[in-house]
Structures are given as structure tokens and as C-alpha cells.
Amino acid sequence: MQGYIIRRVLYAIVSLILLSITIFSLVRITGDPxxxxxxxxxxxxxxxxxxxxxxxxxxxxxxxxVFAKNLLKGDFGKSIYYRIPALDLYIQRLPASILLATVAxxxxxxxxxxxxxxxxxxVNTWFDNFGKIFAILGLSLPSFWVGLIxxxxxxxxxxxxxxxxxxxxxxxxxxxxxLGWVFTAAHMRLARSAxxxxxxxxxxxxxxxxxLSERLVILKHAFKNAVIPVLTLAGIxxxxxxxVAVVVESVFAWPGVGRLLxxxxxxxxxxxxxxxxxxxxxxxxxxxxxxxxxxxxxxPRIRYGN
Amino acid sequence: xxTSQAVAxxxxxAAQSFELTRWRKVALVLQRVPIFPLLILATLIFTAAAAxxxxxxxxxxxxxxxxxxxxVWQDKGSWEYVLGTDHMGRDILSRLIFGARIxxxxxxxxxxFAGTLGTTLGIMxxxxxxxxxxxxxxxxxxxxxxxGVTFAILFAVLMQPGKWxxxxxxxxxxxxxxxxxIRGEVLSLKExxxxxxxxxxxxxxxxxxxxxxxxxxxxSAIVIATLQIGVSIITEATLSFLGVGVxxxxxxxxxxxxEGKSGLMAGYWWLSVLPGLCIMLVVLxxxxxxxxxxxxxxxxxxxx
Numbered sequence: 001m002q003g004y005i006i007r008r009v010l011y012a013i014v015s016l017i018l019l020s021i022t023i024f025s026l027v028r029i030t031g032d033p034x035x036x037x038x039x040x041x042x043x044x045x046x047x048x049x050x051x052x053x054x055x056x057x058x059x060x061x062x063x064x065x066v067f068a069k070n071l072l073k074g075d076f077g078k079s080i081y082y083r084i085p086a087l088d089l090y091i092q093r094l095p096a097s098i099l100l101a102t103v104a105x106x107x108x109x110x111x112x113x114x115x116x117x118x119x120x121x122x123v124n125t126w127f128d129n130f131g132k133i134f135a136i137l138g139l140s141l142p143s144f145w146v147g148l149i150x151x152x153x154x155x156x157x158x159x160x161x162x163x164x165x166x167x168x169x170x171x172x173x174x175x176x177x178x179l180g181w182v183f184t185a186a187h188m189r190l191a192r193s194a195x196x197x198x199x200x201x202x203x204x205x206x207x208x209x210x211x212l213s214e215r216l217v218i219l220k221h222a223f224k225n226a227v228i229p230v231l232t233l234a235g236i237x238x239x240x241x242x243x244v245a246v247v248v249e250s251v252f253a254w255p256g257v258g259r260l261l262x263x264x265x266x267x268x269x270x271x272x273x274x275x276x277x278x279x280x281x282x283x284x285x286x287x288x289x290x291x292x293x294x295x296x297x298x299x300p301r302i303r304y305g306n
Numbered sequence: 307x308x309t310s311q312a313v314a315x316x317x318x319x320a321a322q323s324f325e326l327t328r329w330r331k332v333a334l335v336l337q338r339v340p341i342f343p344l345l346i347l348a349t350l351i352f353t354a355a356a357a358x359x360x361x362x363x364x365x366x367x368x369x370x371x372x373x374x375x376x377x378v379w380q381d382k383g384s385w386e387y388v389l390g391t392d393h394m395g396r397d398i399l400s401r402l403i404f405g406a407r408i409x410x411x412x413x414x415x416x417x418x419f420a421g422t423l424g425t426t427l428g429i430m431x432x433x434x435x436x437x438x439x440x441x442x443x444x445x446x447x448x449x450x451x452x453x454g455v456t457f458a459i460l461f462a463v464l465m466q467p468g469k470w471x472x473x474x475x476x477x478x479x480x481x482x483x484x485x486x487x488i489r490g491e492v493l494s495l496k497e498x499x500x501x502x503x504x505x506x507x508x509x510x511x512x513x514x515x516x517x518x519x520x521x522x523x524x525x526s527a528i529v530i531a532t533l534q535i536g537v538s539i540i541t542e543a544t545l546s547f548l549g550v551g552v553x554x555x556x557x558x559x560x561x562x563x564x565e566g567k568s569g570l571m572a573g574y575w576w577l578s579v580l581p582g583l584c585i586m587l588v589v590l591x592x593x594x595x596x597x598x599x600x601x602x603x604x605x606x607x608x609x610x
Contacts, residue, residue, distance in 0.1 A: 011447065018448030023460065030464040136597075140590040142540050144547055145563065145582035152575055163571065243453050247544055251567070265463055265550055277460050281451045 004296050012289045017068075019281045023274065024067050028060070036270040037077060076278065077271030081263070086275035090257060094242075097256030100249070101241035103172055104180035105234060112184045113230055116191025120199060120226070121218060131188060138185025144247040147178035151251070164253035175252040179245055183237055187230055195226040232291060239287045243280040340598045343591035350588055354407040361400035362388075366555040368396030374569065377576050390576045392562070393569060398576060401557035402584055408558045409539050409588060412473055416538040419477030421531040424484025425523065429515050431485065432492025442485065449482045458541050462550035469552050472545060476538050484530055488523050495522055525603045533596035536589035543585055559585050 027033050034047045034056055042050075051057045058066070070076070076086045119131040154174060155163035162171050198204060199222055207217045242257065249258035257276055264272035353360060368391065375391040376383045377398075383390065389398040431442040449457070461475040495501060496519070504514050543560030545551030552558035554565075559581040566577025 011444075014444055015447045015451045018444060019451050022448060026461065026464055136590065136593055137586075140536060140593055141586050142543055142560075142582070142589075144544065145578075145585065148563065148567065148570060148578045148582065151570055152578065156571060156573055156575075240453055244455050246455070246459065247547060250548070261459070262548060265459065265548060270463070273460070273463055277452060277456055280453070280456055284453070285451045 001296065005293055008289055008292050008296075012285050015285050016282065019285075020068060020071060020278070021064065023278065024064055027270075027274075028063075036268075038080070071278070076275040079264075079269055079272050081267045081269045081272070086271040087279075089260060089272060090275050090279055093255060093257045093260045096254065097242045097245060097249070097258060100172065100175055100179065100245060100254055100256055101238055103176040104183065104241055105238050107176055108180040108184040108187050108237075109230070109234060112187030113191045113227060116188040116230075117195050117218075117223060117226060119188070119192045120195030123196065128192075131192065135185040135189050138182055138188075141181065142247075143178050143182055143244075144251050146181050147174065147248055147251040150174045150178060171252070171254075175245075175248050175254050178251070179241060179248045183241065186237070187234065190233060191226060191230050194229045195222060198222045198226045232295075235291060236287055239283050243284065340594055343594040343598070346587055346591035347595065350406050350410055350591075353403055354410045357403050357407050361397075361403045363397035363400040365396065365400040365404040365557040368392070368394040370395050374572075374574055376574075389580060390574075392565060392577055396557075398562075398580060401562060402559070402580060404557045405559045405562065405581065405584065406588075408469055408552060408556065409542070409585070412469060412476070412542045412552075413535040413539040413588075413592070416473045416476035416480070416542075417531040417534045419473060420480040420534065420538075421484055421527050423477060424481035425488050425520075425527045427481065428485040428488025429492055429519055429523065432489040433496055433511070433515055433519060439489075443489070446482045446485050449479075454479050454537070455541055455544055458545060459548065459550065462545050462548075467550055467553040469556070469558070472542050472551055475545075476541060479541075480534060480537065483534070484527055487526055487530060491523050491526060492519055495519055529596060529600045529603060532592065532599050536592040536596070539585065539589055539592070 027036065034050045035042075037050050038046055056063060074087055076090075078084065079086045079089055082089055115131055115134075119128040122128055151163045151174065154161045161174055162168075163174075165171050204217060204222055207221050208214075212221075244258075245254075245256060246258035246261045248254070249256050250262035253259065257279075260272060261276040263269065264276060372387065372391050372395045373393055375387045375395075377390045378385055378388050387397050387399070389402070391397055392401070427442050431439045452460070457479045458475050461478065462472070465471045465475065501514060501518055504518055509518075542551055542558070543563065546558045546560030547564045549564065552561055554561060562581040563578055566574070566581070569577045
């Protein structure tokens with residue numbers, strides 16, 4: 001187990017190093033990093049100062065080590081627009097994003113799991129077919145379009161909900177639904193296939209042979225095991241939500257890290273863009289690592305195989 | 307006499323029933339061909355190809371006197387601008403028609419590019435093994451450390467906007483899915499007898515990869531590519547929506563959504579609803595086709 005954990009942690013570290021190398025080289029291939037870090041229209045002396053500060057006048061390999069050292073110290077550069085460290089900005093905005101992602105996740109689980117489970121129990125009925133159509137629609141609709149349609153109906157025509165901002169819980173409803181929409185479809189699909197698999201297994205047959213009522217078989221024996229894979233995926237998806245919310249947050253002007261990324265793009269504020277993406281990568285790799293280790297803890301076959 | 311006749315009729319009967327089952331099989335396959343998605347994709351291809359003839363107006367030049375005209379069935383709508391006009395007085399219908407060209411180009415080309423890159427790397431990784439495998443797989447891990455959309459945004463911020471750059475970006479972002487799947491298949495394929503035989507017979511590694519491995523993984527690659535078309539189109543729309551995708555004034559559907567957003571509060575619904583509907587229909591069609599193809603190409607799932 002220890003060996004497995006050490007190997008996984010090493011893989012995660014290698015992933016992060018490769019990610020930082022990728023971002024580092026991309027920035028250098030596509031242009032002058034000093035120009036990206038400086039204010040628009042900066043003078044040559046300012047550019048020189050930035051080159052000295054970030055070690056851009058040194059050989060390329062050395063530059064990477066300076067870049068990596070700064071990252072490890074938590075120095076991600078200063079926001080050009082807000083004039084404060086980009087990492088501070090990110091941390092300021094993170095709670096709003098986590099709140100939005102949590103509500104969106106709750107919605108997607110509360111709809112996705114029951115519908116998926118019930119589709120599997122009533123497989124190939126009209127309900128199941130309806131569920132399939134809903135799932136494929138969910139995967140085909142861009143989340144920002146769902147957001148625009150919600151604004152159009154609920155804010156413009158019906159005037160029920162505010163179209164943007166974060167003043168009250170009412171502002172949370174529409175962004176959470178647009179963000180949760182795709183994930184609802186994904187969770188539904190997974191719950192359905194997991195439940196189908198469980199229903200075909202030996203211990204469910206045994207429970208039926210024992211003469212348990214269908215209701216008891218499904219609720220007590222099948223349900224729990226079918227929900228496990230969905231909840232595992234939900235853990236990873238929660239982090240994914242924080243990172244893909246950029247469009248939804250910019251549609252609804254929700255003050256999270258996605259909106260921060262959008263501002264970074266619009267204001268050409270590269271340090272902010274870089275910080276948001278790197279932090280997203282760190283969170284994503286971290287969660288994957290935790291899930292891998294938990295899996296190995298639960299399932300010995302993973303620990304000893306490979 | 308009687309017996310031979312019986313045998314003869316028996317034979318014809320057997321032959322007939324064989325014919326019947328064969329025709330039935332063809333009919334079954336035809337029945338299972340997904341008409342709805344093929345119809346939508348055919349319309350898309352036709353629209354994209356004939357955009358110059360179909361579009362009633364220039365999609366990039368508008369008449370500022372006719373801004374925010376509603377579609378024809380609403381008050382103040384006219385047949386001149388069937389689906390209304392946008393904030394610059396450009397015809398929505400014409401923009402949608404030319405937008406089909408961009409979406410199709412981006413969706414298909416990006417999938418082919420990503421597929422070629424990912425399949426090549428996947429075959430190399432699985433077949434060569436050793437350090438080649440390690441490097442490619444660790445690179446795949448690093449690539450997957452960022453969600454596709456986020457990665458695409460990073461690329462797009464650093465590069466100049468434009469549809470060819472978007473295709474390049476989508477290819478560079480989405481090759482990992484192919485590499486992972488194909489590598490797994492190659493790992494089992496290379497242990498098969500016919501591959502070993504080819505090695506014994508003195509085939510070069512390149513020859514084995516090209517003639518013996520590639521045809522056997524092509525199916526999976528095509529399935530992923532079909533499903534990937536929808537992802538590419540949505541990602542392109544997202545990038546254009548964020549302002550780092552296709553550059554204005556080109557009529558990309560995602561760009562139209564972004565431009566239509568400002569008219570939303572004033573109730574100019576057609577600016578946002580119509581391009582989104584187009585994206586939805588095309589992505590839906592690509593997903594349905596991909597799902598169908600996945601089931602069709604896998605005998606275990608086919609159950610025909």
C-alpha cells in the first residue's frame with residue numbers, strides 16, 4: 001500500500017511538473033513573456049525591469065527553474081489590472097466558486113441519481129426512453145446557452161430572478177442550474193448503468209430468491225452499491241465544475257474564479273490567467289490522487305496489480 | 307419422383323429462406339441506420355457547401371438602418387430579413403448559414419487532426435513500450451491534468467484568434483483521449499499470433515504498425531472522432547463566446563451568442579436562441595451518430 005501511494009504521489013508530481021513545463025514553453029513559443037507580464041504600452045525600461053525580476057534575461061533552462069521556484073513560493077506574479085498578487089485574487093474568488101459548484105452538484109445528484117436508478121429499474125419503458133433523451137440532450141447543449149435561455153425566460157419575460165450578480169440566494173439558482181445541467185445528464189447515465197450492473201449480480205438474485213419484496217431489494221440492497229460509483233465521480237466532477245464554470249460565471253457575472261479567468265482574458269491580464277489555470281491543474285491532480293488512493297484502500301486488486 | 311421433388315422444393319425453400327434472412331438482415335441494418343442525425347448532418351453539409359447560393363445577404367456586412375429587426379412572424383418583421391437582424395443590422399439567417407461552414411470545418415478538421423495525432427502516439431506508445439511509452443503516457447497525464455476547455459482557453463489566449471488556430475488548438479488539446487484508448491488496444495493486439503508471425507517473418511516495426519496494428523484500431527479511433535465532433539464544436543463555440551475563438555466579423559455561432567447576449571435584456575431573443583438551437587441540433591446529431599456507430603462497430607453490443 002505504501003509503495004502504491006508513493007508511486008501515485010510521484011506520478012502526480014510528474015504531471016504537475018509537465019504541466020508547468022507546458023505552460024512555461026507555450027508562453028515562450030507564442031511571444032515575449034515580458035510583454036505578457038507588463039502593462040499594455042509599457043516602456044522598454046519597464047520591460048527590462050520585468051525581465052530582470054522574472055529572470056527572463058537568463059538561459060531558458062535557468063528561466064524555468066526561476067519560474068518553478070517562484071511557483072513553489074506561491075509567487076504567481078502580480079495582476080496587471082488589480083495590482084495585487086494574482087494568487088491572493090484567486091483565493092478571494094474561490095469561495096464563491098465552491099459555493100456555486102456545491103449547489104450545482106447537489107442539484108445534479110438530486111435529479112441524476114433518482115432518475116438514473118429508476119430508469120434502470122424500469123429499463124426500456126417510456127420513462128427510461130425519456131431519460132435517455134434527456135441525457136443526450138444534456139450532453140449536447142452548451143451550458144452557456146442554457147444560461148442565456150434561463151435569463152431570457154426567468155429574468156426578461158417572467159421577471160422572477162435577477163439576471164446577474166450575487167446579491168441573494170436568488171442569484172444562485174440560474175447559474176447553478178446551467179452549470180449542473182451537463183453533470184446531471186452524466187450522473188444520470190452513470191447511475192443507470194451502475195444500477196443495471198448491480199441488478200444483474202448474484203447477490204440481488206439471492207435477495208430475490210430469499211423472497212424479499214422488490215421494493216426492499218432495490219432500496220436496501222441494490223441502491224447503495226449503485227450509488228458508490230456516482231459519488232466517486234461526483235468528487236472529481238466538483239473540482240471539474242469549479243474549473244469549467246468560466247462561461248457560466250461570465251454569463252451571470254458570478255464573482256468566482258471562472259469570472260476571474262474571463263476578466264483575465266478580457267483585460268489581457270496574463271498573470272491572472274496563468275494563476276487560475278495552474279491552480280485548477282493543482283486541484284484537479286490533487287483530487288485525482290486522493291480518489292486513486294481511496295480506491296486502492298477499498299479495493300486490494302488495484303493495490304497489488306499493476 | 308415424389309421424393310426428389312420434395313427434396314427439390316426443400317432445397318428451394320432453404321435457398322429462399324436464406325435469401326429472406328439475408329434481406330431481413332439488410333433491412334434490419336437499414337432500420338437501425340439513424341435517420342434523424344444523418345438528415346441533420348446532411349443538411350449541415352449541404353448548407354455549408356452551398357452557403358454562397360443559399361444566404362440572402364452578406365453575413366459580415368449589415369445595414370445600420372435595419373438594426374434589431376425581429377423575425378418575420380413577429381410584429382415589424384419582414385420577408386427581407388426572415389430570421390431578423392443583429393446589432394449591426396446583419397441578416398441572422400445568412401450568418402447562421404455561413405456559421406454552419408465554420409462549425410463543420412472546425413468540428414471535422416479538429417477531430418481528424420486530434421485523431422491522427424492521438425492514434426499515432428497511442429500506437430507508438432503501446433507498440434514500442436519502454437521509455438517511449440512512459441514519456442507519452444506521462445505527457446497524456448499532464449495534458450489531462452487540465453480540463454479540455456481550460457486548456458483550450460490557455461492556448462487561445464496565447465495565440466491569435468482565428469479558425470485555423472482554433473483547429474490547431476482543439477487538435478493539440480483533445481489527442482489524449484485517442485492515445486489512451488488506442489494504447490490499451492495495441493497492448494493486447496501486439497501479443498496476438500499474427501503480429502508475432504509478422505515479426506518472425508521479418509517485417510519492420512513501421513510496417514507492422516501501419517499494416518497490422520492500424521487497421522485493427524481504426525474502428526475505435528473513428529468512434530472517438532465522431533463523438534469528438536460535438537465536443538469540438540461546443541469548445542469552439544465556448545472560445546468564440548469568450549472572445550478568444552473565431553475573430554469577428556466572421557459568423558461563428560458561438561460569436562453570435564456572445565454578441566446576442568447584450569440584446570438579451572431588451573428581449574431580442576432571436577439573437578441568442580437561434581444560434582444556440584443550431585449548435586444543439588448539430589452536436590446532438592454528432593453524438594447520436596457516434597453512439598450508433600459505437601454500438602454498430604462492436605459485435606458484443608450489436609446483438610443483431
